[in-house]
Amino acid sequence: MSTPRSPTVTSGYAPLGPQCGPGTAQVQSVLLLDRLRPGRLLSGTVLLGFVGSVLVATMAVGAGGILVTDPLITGGPLSWIRYGRGHDLTTVALYVGVWVIVWAWVRLGRDVLSGTATVQQVQIASAVWTAPVLLSPPLFTRDIYSYLAQGALALRGLDPYQVGPSKLPPGAIADNVHYVWQTTPAPYGPLFILIAKIMNRLTGEDLILGVIGMRLVLLSGLALLIFALPRLADQLSGNRTVTLWLVIANPMAVVHLVGGPHNDLLMIGLLAAGTLLVLVHRHVAGIALVTMAMAVKASAGIALPFLVWIWAARLPGSRGAQLLRAGAGSVAVFGTIFTGITLVSGVGLGWIPALDAPSLIVNWMSLPTATGQLTHALVAPFDHISDRPFIMVCRLLGSGVFLAIFAWQWWLARDGGPQAVRRAALALLWSALLAPATLPWYLTWALVLGAALPWPPRSLAWAVAGSTWLVLCSYPTGEDALSSWPYQFGMVAVSLIAATALLRRDPLGLWRRTHLIDPAPIGTR
Template sequence: MPPSLSIESAPDWSERTDNTTAGLPSLGGRRPRRPLPLRTIALGAIGSVLLLFGSFGAGGTLIHDPILGSGPLSVLRYGHGHDVAVTVVYIGFALLVWAWVRLGRGVIAHLVNSRGVLWATAAWLGPILIAPPLFTRDVYSYLGQGLLALNGLDPYGVGPSALTGPIPENVHPTWQTTPAPYGPLFMGVAKGVILLAGQDIIASVIVMRLVLLGGLVMLICALPGLVRHLGGRLPIALWLVAASPMTVVHLVGGPHNDMLMIGLLSVGTLLMLNDKRVGGIALVSAAMAIKATAGLALPFLVWMWASRLEGPSWQRFLRAVFPAVGVFVVVFGSCTALAKVGFGWLSALSAPGMIVNYLSAPTAVGQALHSLVSLFGETNIWPFVGATRTFGSLLLVLILAWNWWLARVGGTEAVRRAAIVLCCGALLSPVVLPWYLTWGLALGCAFAWTPRALSYVVGASIALVLAYYPDGEQAMYNWPFVAVGIGAAVLGSLSLVRFDPLGLSGVFGALPRTAMTVAPPTTPAPTTELRETQAAQK
């Protein structure tokens, strides 16, 4: 176990980690605890249960389902029954978002502490653990790629269609013949899941979800230390990345291997901040062996290593970069050897490029240019998209280089620059999928946030979840639906920082007002027991 996460320095989820009770008197050596926001937790839990029930008909269900294929629940998969299931999913999502915004109000106003956010997270995630895949079918691709590797085929050379059976047949048509774009460590994880659950596809989905959930556990355990170094507030950090609908619906409901990547990335970054250099580089290298995106953070960790050394700047850099590269080679090579796969994943990284949607800024510009030119005659979209994607990649390289140079002081500045580059990597990637927002947020959540900035995250999270239908097909070109999604995102964003953004209090009478500003923690009125204790001390 890494030293920074040992039992002796285990995360303290009491009020002290929230930096909100300094100076408060203790009662018998214990600090007073705020009550849990039970109504808000229950509201989100009801939303998660509705997501669970609706997913049986509207989620990424199986083509030949041994449970829902026949019997009374089969009605949820067809016709009006399917429409009801879709409606239930969206009602559940609305309740979950409502609860998340209410929880965020309490966190901003210092009325909800870390313990309350953790209880909410557990209550909201519980029902999702046994749900069919939500808003995606990627987990079937993971399982198909693991099955390929387990059968001695190269997942970086062929797609799941090379095999037959319940797992390959449920892979989305787009990925049937597509090689795996994931690192060797994840191929080993996928093989392990298949070995453990066999070809029982329902059990395999649940086991994969539980394995990937380990990434969220790592992230939660790393946050107290990251917040301590980076100056944020633990309840806000937890609210942003643990209780978020992006986590509940996409990372866990999906599930997606990004969850395991950001867990390793966050713990590795914490180790670097704690001057555990080899361990930090090793864990972030392992994160890159899950998904290549984590490699964007590695150059910044070298500056953090160099900042701990003495001597001229260029000497410190050289003394840091060579051992860091050595650690990376050992870790990545070991992952490749243990997974028994080759290096074909490097060429397979371009596989997702076949997806074209406007969540990617370069792709959106290419689509817009193509639409304008098409007014004067039919043209092929790929030259436009290809050119703007190339420009976006060059821009990302420039942003990476500039931020890397500014990060040469090391320490927290290097972490901040790494978070910026991870966010830019998501936005400027040729393909952007909704859960990519979590890459930079995994580190960025530990910095200080203003309420307005938090409201932007709320709006983006709502819009990105609604960019896809519950069955995993994209909804971005259903313009009436997009308009509703944007409206919901704006309403959710305003609701975090503004009381009654729709002005309903004047229509339906006075509504209970919730504290909406970042107020400093106040000392509670002394109870009888506290007054007696203070009198005795005097």
């Protein structure tokens, strides 16, 4: 196996010598000093991201997914930040904070590409940027209130897979669940319902403590990522520093997964750790962890059949015999772990029919939904008909397309090894894009495995563009912004600037000098 080429830094300047134009030597000296003083530059980058995170956390008190009645703000001297111009001001400041986090992430990415950032420095940056949002109101979502409500239902002896939060007695929890989810059963697995149930027992109707407590529990997913991702990169010929930068320092992780918070963080942490264990021959433990990930959110189960191939490839006998033995072992582990979690949680299998709950969301991030909306838009001038039939048919077709893609990718993964993980990442990506409803953080399902593979710098730039847009494509309150085209065009422009800035120090071309990263694949350092 050939060793991937290490990244090199090139510049848009002519080489030093008689042919250089005025000022070239000075600029190259600055770049050289950049490389000679990585500690100072990295400290500035980490501090920049911290300032952005603090700004986001504080401004979320007025512009985030705030409580209907906040005991700390409502009726006090700061209540003005929740309404009118005060709310507008905090919203603008929150966006500035997010952009500062993105800018710090891009700057850190340059250091990663140039080889001046280490694994430990990326981990420190992630910790420093994440810490402030642990205490903030929910960011760009209100899902956390639904989580706590589902735990409250289970604690009161109601089945969260049969009834929605509207069945709760009047109080802070029921009042703060978004109206869309008031009558919706929980689409999450029994392990997460158990976590939400315990959290509700500890915090009761105190939603501020509930939000912070749930964040701290879900933060265990981030700890698993910090442990697993560097080792996963070693197994998949990726780059440890790039992998961590792409996942744990990503604004998607800081703002959405932790700042939300979203239970996807715990799911992808268990998924990454389980995949790593399977790759290092600890098959039973790995399958058990991925089963636990599925018991948080069912999407993780998509990876399980691919991990069976990895186990099977290491067994003696024909391919059929290998698959039979590995499959039987995996089913036994899955059945034991999942049954145990279900019994302990005190709920049944009602989460399976409840999996279609997110389909209440209609947005064009889902490719089938977008196709249905576009088809309806083409037909609407000729016939007044609801868009619902078009969307339902396209979603059904999308499910069929996904099953075909999944089966094909699974068969291509039959030799096991790193290729099976790559195919699993692709299957997870298509599961998010072809789902009846897609939300920004769904894309982290594939990212957590794909990040450990080799990435050319230009592909990383596209990842920056996608991550930046996914952070900003909804409003800080959690309300949908996808139907606001001027807003989306603005966020796309911001995302492209961020992507360009990863490879070019002057993304807007305001100066004649530029600094480019050579688009060579980044191998393991």
